[in-house]
Amino acid sequence: MCGIVGLVSSRPVNQELYDALTVLQHRGQDAAGMVTTDGQKAQMRKANGLVRDVFEQHHMQRLAGNVGIGHVRYPTAGTSSSAEAQPMYVNSPYGVTLAHNGNLTNSEKLKADLFREDMRHVNTSSDSEVLLNVFAHELQVQGAHSPTPDHVFNAVQGVHRRCRGAYAAVAMIIGVGVVAFRDPLGIRPLVFGRRENEHGFDYLVASESVALDTLGFEKLRDVAPGEAVFITDEGELHTRVCAAETSLNPCIFEYVYLARPDSIIDDISVYKSRLRMGEHLADRIMERYAGNDHDIDVVVPIPDTGRTAALPLSHKLNVKYREGFIKNRYVGRTFIMPGQSQRSRSVRQKFNAIELEFKDKNVLLVDDSIVRGTTNQHIIQMAREAGAKQVYLASAAPPVRFPNVYGIDMPTPDEFVANGRTSEEVARAIGADWLVYQELEDLVEAAHDGNTDIQRFECSVFDGNYVTGDIDDVYLERLSLHRSDRMKQRRDVELNVDQTVIELHNHA
Secondary structure (H helix, E strand, O other): EEEEEEEEEEOOOOOHHHHHHHOOHHHOOOOOEEEEEOOOOOEEEEOOOHHHHHHHHHHHHHHOOEEEEEEEEEEOOOOOOOHHOOEEEEEOOOEEEEEEEEEOOOOOHHHHHHOOOOOOOOOOEEEEHHHHHHHHHHOOOOOOOOOHHHHHHHHHHHHHHHEEEEEEEEEEEEEEEEEEEOOOOOOOOEEEEEEEOOEEEEEEEEOHHHHHHHHOOOOEEEOOOOEEEEEEOOOOOOEOOOOOOOOOOOHHHHOOOOOOOOOOEEEEEEHHHHHHHHHHHHHHHHOOOOOOOOOOEEEEEOOOOOHHHHHHHHHHHEEEOOEEEEOOOOOOOOOOOOOOOHHHHHHHHHHHOOOOHHOOOOOHHHHHOOOHHHHHHHHHHHHHHHHOOEEEEEEEOOOOOOOOOOOOOOHHHHHOOOOOOHHHHHHHHOOOOEEEEOOOHHHHHHHHHHOOOOOOOOOHHHHHHOOOOOOOOHHHHHOOOOOOOOOOOHOOOOOOOEEEEEEEEOOO
């Protein structure tokens, strides 16, 4: 999971790229990067850390130009080394930089093909560098001294022909323009919009619509599956669907957890979809009581993403809604952290209970989803220590039992608390008196009601059905080895080399 942004403007873009990346910070807190150009040369700054820490004043002053792209990163493939921070760059042809959200499922084959057939060398283990080189090669074979929109779209067509998996990408061709494209299945989100200036329009592409809102851009629409959006340095917009077969299969986990609630993704309000999740979840809880009055005294959300579902749930159950936990916003997402002891410490640092909301009460906690169960186990214990008589738990998502292969760095299946367990067994494992999960059909309906034109959602973490059709047991076993706690801890000892502002020259 990452956040990407691209901007072509009538004025310097460095500050607005910074602002857009800050708005998208929830999509990646591991690293950040930005490339800008004045049409002749480009400047890049990228490093591990939050946006506010990566870009200092002296970096911003050197990131000159009216065209640029940016990225915030969680490591999903490769390592957390700063060498794999994005955007990434190749100097041939023209000088091309690229930022990517997603995961290529055939990256190993592509890497071999790039070396043997395309005569290109990949320096990192990142599939984003693979995607960059595939795009650069397809652009190079067009043989144009200065690429036209047709050349750019032909190159994207070549990317779609060769690449499998989920990818929303934004690339900058130095001295030419910015191109953004989305995989033919539309798994990862991508939107674009415009803002009027004295000469025409500025254009912005981003992972979520909140970036458009924050910078004062009018949202035009989502980038369609298989579509490319090309904006020249002069501000001319061109679009084309570049894949032969397309269908829209947005990732359902965007609506559960990943996206900000104020975003609109594929014409679905994330906020309203989460409200509907809470309503469906309330129905499941009432089923548990078989029409009898429940004994729940108070509904308490697990902040932050549990809040939206908890509100309509409490209303439908006619129970008080209370904020029972205060969240420290300076601790990262725990399901991604390597090592059980580190996750446990982080949960204690992350939440603190308000005792008066728990004492002598039957408390229903509401969370967006349950992955490892580490957070839930410690929060349930905190609720008991605060005096709760009974602690129940409701998950706005179904049990997570399968790995995500499309760009979310979830743990291996044997680290999922629901792996091989019933709901009752999960409840015992995390210390809840009972546990209710959302039904998958209810989750899909909650999102689908926002856009009935969508035929299918990507729900593989819940049902194990991978929409690309190329995932087998061998691939999943290799992924499990790569994502295990041991491998993550091993990669974390690698040295990270800070990337200061680097000048990138146009070699056309």
